Amino acid sequence: MEMYLNCPCGEVIEGVDEDDLVTKAQSHLSEAHPGRTYTREQIVFMAS
Numbered sequence: 588m589e590m591y592l593n594c595p596c597g598e599v600i601e602g603v604d605e606d607d608l609v610t611k612a613q614s615h616l617s618e619a620h621p622g623r624t625y626t627r628e629q630i631v632f633m634a635s
């Protein structure tokens with residue numbers, strides 16, 4: 588199941604499944620928002 592996460596910066600992160608979304612969201616955070624980290628639970632909670 589594809590999942591999407593709308594980052595507060597306007598970036599839309601999409602993953603083919605939960606693992607992919609979590610990986611991509613965490614890499615976006617480390618590149619675009621250094622110092623900000625979300626746990627897997629937070630990412631899944633915010634995803635739609």
Ligand SMILES: [Zn+2]
Nearest residue numbers: 594596598619
């Ligand atoms: Zn962002």
